[in-house]
Amino acid sequence: MRAVIQRVSQAVVHYNNEEVSKIGAGFLVLVAIKVGDAEAQVKKMAEKIAHLRILEDETGKMNLSLIDKKQSVLLVSQFTLYGDCERGNRPSFIHSARPEEALPLFKLLQSELQKFIKELPVGVFGEYMQISLTNEGPTTIVLDI
Secondary structure, three states: OEEEEEEEEEEEEEEOOEEEEEEOOEEEEEEEOEOOOOHHHHHHHHHHHHHOOOEEOOOOOEEEOHHHHOOEEEEEEOHHHHOEOOOOOOOEOOOEOOHHHHHHHHHHHHHHHOOOOOOOOEOOOOOOOEEEEEEEEEEEEEEEO
16 A cells, blocks of 8 residues: 655545535645555554644644644546556556455545544545645655555
8 A cells, every 4th residue: 555645735626626625734646555554554544644743733843643633635647646657658557456456445545544534535546537736845755564
């Protein structure tokens, strides 16, 4: 499982020219499920995202989590995070889980994150979306579990 976590002051997902989800301050989390991922990886990823200390405290030091600041997560599935370009210029996605395998794990990740995060809108699974965001910092973390 791979996640790209972007600290944002706002993020919005549009699908079919309509706004489907948005947050203010928090994390935009792009997540990919790989072949063979299971519940254990999902639970570990949810814990890591919720407790990741990349938000600034009163001294400006990255020392606080989403839980500490009561901020939001916008969760978006993005299978292209496992695009492999090692053998050419066209990415291969053979390591990305098929939708029927990935969707239940994506929903489990959403459920596990909701144990920690009050506001947790999501993108539209498996669909072409437009995502707008304002990075804070910018701070971007890549997690592989």
